[in-house]
Amino acid sequence: MALLEIDQLAVSYNGNPVVSGLALQLEEGEIGCLLGASGCGKTTVLRAVAGFEPVRGGTIRLAGATVGAPGRSVPPEQRRVGMVFQDYALFPHLDIAANVGFGLGKMNRAGRAERVRAMLALVGLEAMAQRYPHELSGGQQQRAALARALAPSPQLILLDEPFSNLDAELREKLAQDVRAILKAAGTTALLVTHDQHEAFAMADRVGVMHAGQIRQWSTPYDLYHRPMDRFVADFIGEGAWLAAEVNEAGEVTTELGVLNGIRCAEDATTRQLDVLIRPDDLVHDDTSPQKARVLARAFRGAEFLYTLALPSGQRLLSLVASHHNHRVGEEIGIRLETDHLISFSRQ
Amino acid sequence: MEFNSLIDALPALLEGLQVTLKLMVMAVMGGIVIGTMLALFRLSNNRILSLSASVYVGYFRSIPLLLVISWFYFLVPMIIEWMTGKPEPVGPFISSLVAFTMFEAAYYCEILRAGIQSIPKGQVSAAYALGMNYRQTMRLVILPQAFRKMAPLLLQQSIILFQDTALVYAVGLMDFLNTARSRGDITGELPLFLLSAGAVYFVISFTASRVVMHLQKKLAIAQAH
Numbered sequence: 226m227a228l229l230e231i232d233q234l235a236v237s238y239n240g241n242p243v244v245s246g247l248a249l250q251l252e253e254g255e256i257g258c259l260l261g262a263s264g265c266g267k268t269t270v271l272r273a274v275a276g277f278e279p280v281r282g283g284t285i286r287l288a289g290a291t292v293g294a295p296g297r298s299v300p301p302e303q304r305r306v307g308m309v310f311q312d313y314a315l316f317p318h319l320d321i322a323a324n325v326g327f328g329l330g331k332m333n334r335a336g337r338a339e340r341v342r343a344m345l346a347l348v349g350l351e352a353m354a355q356r357y358p359h360e361l362s363g364g365q366q367q368r369a370a371l372a373r374a375l376a377p378s379p380q381l382i383l384l385d386e387p388f389s390n391l392d393a394e395l396r397e398k399l400a401q402d403v404r405a406i407l408k409a410a411g412t413t414a415l416l417v418t419h420d421q422h423e424a425f426a427m428a429d430r431v432g433v434m435h436a437g438q439i440r441q442w443s444t445p446y447d448l449y450h451r452p453m454d455r456f457v458a459d460f461i462g463e464g465a466w467l468a469a470e471v472n473e474a475g476e477v478t479t480e481l482g483v484l485n486g487i488r489c490a491e492d493a494t495t496r497q498l499d500v501l502i503r504p505d506d507l508v509h510d511d512t513s514p515q516k517a518r519v520l521a522r523a524f525r526g527a528e529f530l531y532t533l534a535l536p537s538g539q540r541l542l543s544l545v546a547s548h549h550n551h552r553v554g555e556e557i558g559i560r561l562e563t564d565h566l567i568s569f570s571r572q
Numbered sequence: 573m574e575f576n577s578l579i580d581a582l583p584a585l586l587e588g589l590q591v592t593l594k595l596m597v598m599a600v601m602g603g604i605v606i607g608t609m610l611a612l613f614r615l616s617n618n619r620i621l622s623l624s625a626s627v628y629v630g631y632f633r634s635i636p637l638l639l640v641i642s643w644f645y646f647l648v649p650m651i652i653e654w655m656t657g658k659p660e661p662v663g664p665f666i667s668s669l670v671a672f673t674m675f676e677a678a679y680y681c682e683i684l685r686a687g688i689q690s691i692p693k694g695q696v697s698a699a700y701a702l703g704m705n706y707r708q709t710m711r712l713v714i715l716p717q718a719f720r721k722m723a724p725l726l727l728q729q730s731i732i733l734f735q736d737t738a739l740v741y742a743v744g745l746m747d748f749l750n751t752a753r754s755r756g757d758i759t760g761e762l763p764l765f766l767l768s769a770g771a772v773y774f775v776i777s778f779t780a781s782r783v784v785m786h787l788q789k790k791l792a793i794a795q796a797h
Binding site for chain 1: 694695703708713720
């Protein structure tokens with residue numbers, strides 16, 4: 226049985242539907258992520274799970290018990306759901322130890338002190354117990370907020386844009402740290418973010434959200450390599466759509482020749498297809514007879530991301546090791562190197 | 573001028589000062605307790621509670637303090653008689669204390685309401701997410717922060733209250749100023765007594781407002797972090 230089950234969830238703000246028909250399941254110990262642009266409704270889902278937003282339709286079940294349904298809502302303080310807020314919301318008038326121990330009111334003094342010590346050790350803040358929140362760095366505040374949310378052993382922990390207030394360089398490292406902490410605590414977690422690198426670094430399962438719905442709920446690997454629709458394919462990673470046609474023999478022909486290993490995500494009702502070519506699918510090869518002209522390039526340190534044009538004008542992206550330094554306007558040899566490709570009927 | 577008369581009157585003046593300070597301290601404490609309750613009522617989702625609190629605050633902020641003092645002087649004994657059935661003269665100190673408490677509560681309410689509203693909503697959500705109910709959230713998270721933030725304004729209001737205690741002259745309570753005036757009349761040294769009383773009020777109020785300024789600076793530094 227899944228720890229968190231959301232079924233046909235609908236939430237409105239001032240009569241406007243923000244989330245509708247949303248479903249997801251999270252197993253115990255798993256880390257899930259809702260990924261989407263701002264305004265897609267992802268934070269609203271999180272607040273509904275926490276109990277801060279009334280549910281207009283559908284159900285939210287935690288460990289088999291319905292906590293949210295129309296006209297039936299378990300108050301937030303009784304859900305045993307911990308939350309890490311975007312701005313951390315640490316209590317400024319209490320020191321870090323008191324913040325972390327805040328949710329442990331039912332424990333005796335010794336038990337509480339022991340639990341606080343264990344939580345601070347888990348997040349590596351033992352030395353900060355007597356400090357006040359404003360005396361900590363952003364990353365330390367975030368870990369303190371995590372320790373505070375984990376201390377009462379919630380059955381589920383929610384993280385709202387956990388890294389958005391931190392420096393870009395810190396984010397990926399902290400995402401891995403936080404994942405390790407959550408896994409060490411064995412806690413089930415659901416986070417929301419607009420940053421796919423964060424989502425991929427943190428989560429076992431990612432749901433791409435758009436207009437109040439989850440378009441695809443799967444592992445990060447599958448989202449990138451097996452997107453179920455065009456929106457997900459465009460949203461995740463980079464790539465270009467290569468025009469293709471299915472000939473009488475059932476082969477997929479393109480300007481780059483016949484493609485093998487096509488996996489069509491939809492039933493191909495037409496013979497006209499668009500094939501998704503990721504930048505790493507297109508390899509630079511000087512010996513290849515297939516040429517493309519460099520339209521633009523972006524230096525990324527180890528690699529160049531080249532925007533290329535085929536003779537027909539078809540555009541493609543290619544990721545090339547940065548010692549292959551080609552100028553804009555130059556013709557370079559390219560070769561498709563893939564073991565699977567995604568295609569959709571042309572729109 | 574005859575300074576000996578001032579020295580002779582010192583015990584009476586100290587007694588008067590004691591009345592003034594006692595009145596102020598008790599009215600500040602009572603006013604803050606009632607003001608906090610009024611602020612919570614005003615911010616309550618219950619329409620009846622919030623409406624009655626705002627009518628109360630609006631009313632007491634719109635009438636002169638002198639009127640309230642005179643009014644409670646007659647009203648308090650009447651209410652006690654109505655409740656217990658027998659007349660009970662309570663004297664000017666109790667009636668003035670009730671008047672100041674009720675009047676200042678309206679001002680403290682507005683200060684605390686602003687303080688509570690200035691605490692980010694996330695603090696409430698964070699407390700709920702940690703298993704706290706409304707009462708615990710207010711007592712442990714919101715009110716401590718609101719009081720801290722509003723401490724300079726609460727103190728400022730209390731200094732004003734200290735100066736306003738002189739209005740009890742209207743109901744004949746022998747506070748510091750009233751004692752000074754009556755002693756001055758008796759000895760024929762009224763200007764000396766009034767000047768000296770002014771100096772005492774000045775020293776106390778000025779020292780207190782320096783404390784307020786120091787507190788404001790300290791809080792500004794803490795918030796800058």
